[in-house]
Structures are given as C-alpha cells and as structure tokens.
Amino acid sequence: xxxxxxLRSARSLRSLRPVSRRTLGTGLVVGSLAATLxxxxxxxxxxxxxxxxxxxxxxxxxxDGGGITNTGSGPLTPLDRDFVxxxxxxxxxxxxxxxxxxxxxxxDTVKTAGHHLVDGHTELDRLSLDTGQTLGVTMxxxxxxxxxxxxxxxxxxxxxxxxxxxxxxxxxxxxxxxxLVALVRDRTANTAVRDLASRANTVVLDHITVLENTxxxxxxxPGDNEKK
Numbered sequence: 001x002x003x004x005x006x007l008r009s010a011r012s013l014r015s016l017r018p019v020s021r022r023t024l025g026t027g028l029v030v031g032s033l034a035a036t037l038x039x040x041x042x043x044x045x046x047x048x049x050x051x052x053x054x055x056x057x058x059x060x061x062x063x064d065g066g067g068i069t070n071t072g073s074g075p076l077t078p079l080d081r082d083f084v085x086x087x088x089x090x091x092x093x094x095x096x097x098x099x100x101x102x103x104x105x106x107x108d109t110v111k112t113a114g115h116h117l118v119d120g121h122t123e124l125d126r127l128s129l130d131t132g133q134t135l136g137v138t139m140x141x142x143x144x145x146x147x148x149x150x151x152x153x154x155x156x157x158x159x160x161x162x163x164x165x166x167x168x169x170x171x172x173x174x175x176x177x178x179x180l181v182a183l184v185r186d187r188t189a190n191t192a193v194r195d196l197a198s199r200a201n202t203v204v205l206d207h208i209t210v211l212e213n214t215x216x217x218x219x220x221x222p223g224d225n226e227k228k
Contacts, residue, residue, distance in 0.1 A: 060176075060180075061078075061079055061082045061083070061086075061180060061183075062078075062082050063078040063079075063082070064078050064081055064082065065078070066078060066081065069136075071134075071135050071136070071190065071192075072134075073134070073135070073190050073191040073192040073193075074188075074189045074190040074191055074192075075189050075190060076135055076137075076190050076193070077187075077188070077189075077190075079183070079184060079187065079188070080135075080184065080188050080190050080193045081135075081137050083180060083181075083184040083188075083193065083196075083197065084128055084131050084132050084135065084137050084139075084193065084196065085128075085132070085137065085138075085139060085140055086177065086180065087124050087125075087127070087128040087196065087200055088125065088128040088129065088132065088139050088140055089140050089143060089144060089147065090121065090124070090173070090177060091121035091122075091124055091125035091128070092125075092140065092141075092142060092143040092147065093143040093147035093148070093150060093151050094117050094121050094170060094173070094207075095117065095118055095121040095122065095125065096151060097114075097117060097150070097151060097154055097166065097169070097170055098113075098114040098115070098116070098117025098118040098121070099114065099118060100114070100154050100155070100162075100166070101113060101114025101117065101166050102114040102115060102118070104157075104158065104159075104162045105162070105163060105166070106159055106160055106162070106163055107163055107214060107216075109210075109213050109214040109215065110163045110166060110167065110214050110216075112210055112213070113166075113167070113170075113207070113210040113211050113213070113214055114166075116206060116207055116210045117170065117207060120203040120206060120207055121203075123199075123203065124196075124199065124200055124203055127196055127199060128196060131192050131193065131195075131196050134192055135190070135192060135193075150169050150173070153165055153169065154166055154169070163214070163216055164216045167211055167214045167216035167217050168216065168217060168218055170207070170211055171208065171211040171212065171217045174204055174207050174208045174211065175208065177204060178201075178204050178205070178208065181197055181200050181201045181204055182201070184197045185197040185198060185201060
C-alpha cells in the first residue's frame with residue numbers, strides 16, 4: 001500500500017510544471033530564512049542585550065544631569081563626575097573607620113587594616129579634591145546618611161563585635177566601589193579621571209586584601225548576588 005502511495009506522490013511531483021516547482025523551492029528557502037531571523041530576533045526583543053544589562057546590574061552610579069563638558073584633560077561625563085565624588089565620599093567615612101580600628105581593634109590584622117585605610121584614603125582624598133578642583137566638580141563635605149549610619153554602628157561597638165562589624169562593613173563597601181573603579185578606568189576619556197581611577201584601583205584592592213586577611217569577612221553564599 002505504501003508503495004502505491006509513494007508512487008502516486010512521485011507522479012504528482014513530476015506532474016508539476018517547472019515554474020511551479022521553482023516557486024515551491026523558493027518559498028521553502030524564504031520560509032527557512034524567515035524562521036532563522038525570527039529565532040535570532042526573539043531573544044533580543046524579549047531580553048535585550050545581555051551584556052549591558054549585566055554590567056548595569058553590578059555597577060551603580062548617579063547621573064547628575066550635567067551632560068558632557070569639555071576640559072583641558074578631555075571630555076568629562078556624568079559617570080566621571082560621579083566617580084570623583086564617590087572617591088571623596090569613601091574617604092569621608094572610611095578614614096574615620098580606620099582610625100576607630102586603630103583605637104579599638106582587638107586583633108593585629110584589624111589594626112593593620114585600619115592603618116591601610118587611613119593612609120590610603122588620606123592619599124585618595126587629596127587626589128580626588130585636586131581632581132575635582134581642576135575639573136570644576138562640586139565635592140561633598142560630609143558622608144551620606146547611609147555612611148554615617150555605618151560609622152554610628154562602629155562607634156557603638158566594642159571588642160570582638162567591633163572587629164567583625166568593621167571588617168564586614170568596610171569590605172562590603174569596597175566590593176561595591178571596586179566595580180565602579182573598573183568601569184570608569186575602562187570608559188573614561190578624561191586623563192585626570194583616568195589617573196585617579198588607576199590609583200584608586202590599586203588602593204581599593206589593597207584595602208580589600210587587608211580586610212580579608214582579618215579572617216572575619218562573611219562572604220556571601222554562592223549564588224546570593226545573582227538572586228538580588
């Protein structure tokens with residue numbers, strides 16, 4: 001029975017005129033191309049570009065609405081200005097935190113981390129203020145409410161509790177700013193900002209290392225960051 005059906009199908013195909021067979025073949029090719037294009041476009045339409053979205057999720061910064069301005073060291077973007085301000089803000093709370101660690105730390109490694117914080121942010125504070133003045137960036141003069149809250153936690157802690165709070169608060173803050181430093185170092189076209197980012201990268205990595213060397217940092221469980 002199958003042989004009869006197959007024979008009839010073959011005869012039907014042969015009975016098609018040449019123009020009809022060509023039309024049918026062209027239609028199949030066009031249909032295949034359209035299906036492939038649709039398969040490529042659907043993920044982009046639904047999910048957008050994965051790479052910028054991932055980068056944005058990891059690195060937060062604030063647009064001051066000032067646009068791009070021209071300076072003697074190159075174009076200055078909102079990202080550049082935000083970075084210069086954040087370097088200053090970091091020093092406004094992390095330098096006092098470092099002093100507290102020198103006074104209250106019960107472990108030598110905590111005191112060492114405090115020493116690195118004071119030295120590193122004394123340098124970065126000077127560099128950020130100089131850069132801000134050169135580029136005309138208005139600089140903050142006091143820590144944010146959140147940063148002041150972290151300092152208040154440290155002020156109220158003593159002994160081993162202080163050591164653990166210090167290591168985890170300051171390490172978490174450095175982890176967040178580390179991504180911003182890398183982003184600015186990669187994107188900025190302003191030589192003054194690039195110089196600041198290069199030095200900040202070295203100092204922040206040093207601080208992350210000495211804080212981790214305290215042995216008190218509570219690292220997130222694998223996958224925690226992806227859930228946020």
